[in-house]
Amino acid sequence: MTRRIASALLVDDDDAFRTTLQGALRRRGVRAHTAATIAEGLVLLEDAVVDLVVVDYRLPTADGLTAIGRYRRLAPEAVIVMLTGFGDIPLAVAAVKEGADTLLTKPIDADRLLREAEALRERPRAAPGVPQNAYNLDEIEREAIKAALQSCGGVIANAAKLLGIDRRTLQRKLKRIA
Numbered sequence: 001m002t003r004r005i006a007s008a009l010l011v012d013d014d015d016a017f018r019t020t021l022q023g024a025l026r027r028r029g030v031r032a033h034t035a036a037t038i039a040e041g042l043v044l045l046e047d048a049v050v051d052l053v054v055v056d057y058r059l060p061t062a063d064g065l066t067a068i069g070r071y072r073r074l075a076p077e078a079v080i081v082m083l084t085g086f087g088d089i090p091l092a093v094a095a096v097k098e099g100a101d102t103l104l105t106k107p108i109d110a111d112r113l114l115r116e117a118e119a120l121r122e123r124p125r126a127a128p129g130v131p132q133n134a135y136n137l138d139e140i141e142r143e144a145i146k147a148a149l150q151s152c153g154g155v156i157a158n159a160a161k162l163l164g165i166d167r168r169t170l171q172r173k174l175k176r177i178a
Contacts, residue, residue, distance in 0.1 A: 005079070005117050007031040008052040011041040011067070012083070013059050017106070021054075024110035038067040045074040052117045057084040057091065057103075065098050072099035079117045083108065086147050088163065092140040103140065105147045142177050145170070 008030050012018040018034050025032040033048055035041035038059060045053070053071050055064040064082055071080055082095040082103045092103040101120045104113070144163065152158035160170040 005030055005051045005114055005121070007033075007048065007050045008054065009033045009035065009041055009044055009048070009050045009075075009078075010054045011035045011038065011059070011064070012054070012056040013037070014056070021108075021110060021113075025114070028110055028114060030114070038062055038064070038070075041067065042070060042074065045071060050075055050078050051121070052113075053078050053080045054113065055080070055082055055100075057082055057095075065094055068095065068098035068100050079120045081113065081117060086151065086162070087140065087144045089137065089140055089144060092137075092144075105143050138177070141173070145173060145177070 006029075008025055010018050010021055010025075010032060011034075012021075013036050015036070018036070022032040022034050030052075033044050033050070035044055038055075038061065041053075041055065053075055055067055055071065057064045068080060068082065071078075080100045082091075082100045083106050084091060084103060085106045087103055087105040095103045102116060104116065145159070148159035148162045149156070152162060156170055156174075157167045160167040163170065165173075
């Protein structure tokens with residue numbers, strides 16, 4: 001039986017995105033708190049118990065990576081999801097090393113976010129400081145390629161440049177994941 005996400009904290013400086021996602025989560029029965037900064041998120045976590053913490057990678061005063069460890073200490077049982085407009089494998093690995101459970105790319109809808117978070121809640125958690133395999137590198141790579149192609153209008157050569165790989169390498173990867 002899947003353990004339902006009942007409460008969440010959304011940390012994102014984009015007011016429209018944050019309030020839209022908050023409304024979508026609330027319509028699905030999730031008590032959703034929001035914060036525009038890392039500091040606001042820390043204050044909220046001191047007072048509220050949440051099942052899910054969603055933090056944006058790019059924030060005005062610091063990147064979300066710097067907050068993950070502090071969020072994990074305040075909410076050790078919560079699923080922590082880092083969001084980014086453009087995912088890449090090194091960022092995903094860094095996020096997981098800091099304590100995130102996964103990295104997802106924007107835009108994301110509430111249903112997918114909840115589905116991913118609930119699936120992550122079902123996985124056994126390793127002891128603190130012990131790395132977990134809470135992410136799938138193939139999925140992260142697929143998401144990064146998808147995001148790069150979308151941002152480049154489907155032009156493979158431009159997407160390859162964004163990903164920092166050769167065009168032919170990207171073509172081989174696309175054949176493999178197709």
